[in-house]
Amino acid sequence: MLGMTGYSFYEEYYDDVYISTEIRTVNHRFLELNLNTPFYLASLESKMRDLIQSRLKRGKVDVFIRIKAEDSNAGLTVNKTLAKQYYTALQEIASVVPIDIKTVSLTDIARYDEVVSPDKTRDYSEYWDKIEKSLNINLDEVIKLREHEGCETKKDLVAQVDKIEECVTHLCKHVPEMERTILENIKTKLNELIGDKVDENKLLTEAGIQVSRACINEELERLKMHILKVREVFDSEIDVGKRIDFLCQEMHREINTTGSKITDARYTDYIITVKNCIEKIREQIRNIE
Numbered sequence: 001m002l003g004m005t006g007y008s009f010y011e012e013y014y015d016d017v018y019i020s021t022e023i024r025t026v027n028h029r030f031l032e033l034n035l036n037t038p039f040y041l042a043s044l045e046s047k048m049r050d051l052i053q054s055r056l057k058r059g060k061v062d063v064f065i066r067i068k069a070e071d072s073n074a075g076l077t078v079n080k081t082l083a084k085q086y087y088t089a090l091q092e093i094a095s096v097v098p099i100d101i102k103t104v105s106l107t108d109i110a111r112y113d114e115v116v117s118p119d120k121t122r123d124y125s126e127y128w129d130k131i132e133k134s135l136n137i138n139l140d141e142v143i144k145l146r147e148h149e150g151c152e153t154k155k156d157l158v159a160q161v162d163k164i165e166e167c168v169t170h171l172c173k174h175v176p177e178m179e180r181t182i183l184e185n186i187k188t189k190l191n192e193l194i195g196d197k198v199d200e201n202k203l204l205t206e207a208g209i210q211v212s213r214a215c216i217n218e219e220l221e222r223l224k225m226h227i228l229k230v231r232e233v234f235d236s237e238i239d240v241g242k243r244i245d246f247l248c249q250e251m252h253r254e255i256n257t258t259g260s261k262i263t264d265a266r267y268t269d270y271i272i273t274v275k276n277c278i279e280k281i282r283e284q285i286r287n288i289e
Contacts, residue, residue: 003149004059006142139254
């Protein structure tokens with residue numbers, strides 16, 4: 001079981017290039033992958049996506065990649081028109097701002113975006129192996145953090161399922177008593193209406209109808225099956241969050257039906273407890289991959 005929160009940053013200096021990668025993940029219903037890379041790495045984005053999607057299945061994932069080549073033959077592009085425009089604009093500002101600026105330096109102009117930029121025609125795919133290595137180191141760390149979060153969350157989920165199972169067990173034990181109570185209530189009502197002359201056959205027939213309507217055995221058996229299935233999913237590795245969410249819906253349906261059939265206030269606390277536990281599970285699985 002994996003959580004969906006993780007973070008990792010990794011950087012490495014090679015002889016000809018500096019590469020840094022960073023991955024941040026938080027919970028999300030689906031996999032939302034956002035790549036923040038320099039424009040000259042656009043040709044590698046499909047490989048990056050395939051790599052990350054092969055290891056992360058859910059969550060909002062932000063990826064940041066920076067690369068700085070130290071190749072003397074890398075080449076730079078100078079936008080002369082833009083440089084002139086910046087120069088003119090800075091001179092105009094200097095003429096109206098009351099500070100002592102006599103000249104505009106090359107540094108002032110070159111620091112602006114797109115005035116001096118790396119050669120857009122250069123092929124950076126030669127660095128893919130290094131980028132892939134860095135991303136895998138990030139992913140290993142992120143998954144490790146997600147495993148820890150998942151382990152802690154699993155403890156809470158198991159505790160909630162234990163409470164549900166305990167309540168279902170208590171309800172099962174009280175079913176015979178509930179049925180006897182229904183029979184006694186019917187008998188009392190008939191006595192109030194027609195006195196002591198009760199037709200036992202009619203009484204038993206009516207009691208059978210009422211008990212059948214109020215029977216919760218089927219709902220309790222299905223709840224047991226869902227509980228067993230949830231425990232199995234806890235130990236699996238595929239779509240854990242989605243599968244548990246579906247089972248929670250099924251359990252909620254069964255406990256709602258059970259609650260509508262139980263009229264004895266002595267047992268409603270069990271219904272309330274089960275509903276609360278299911279809601280807590282559904283809140284927790286929002287953080288599960």
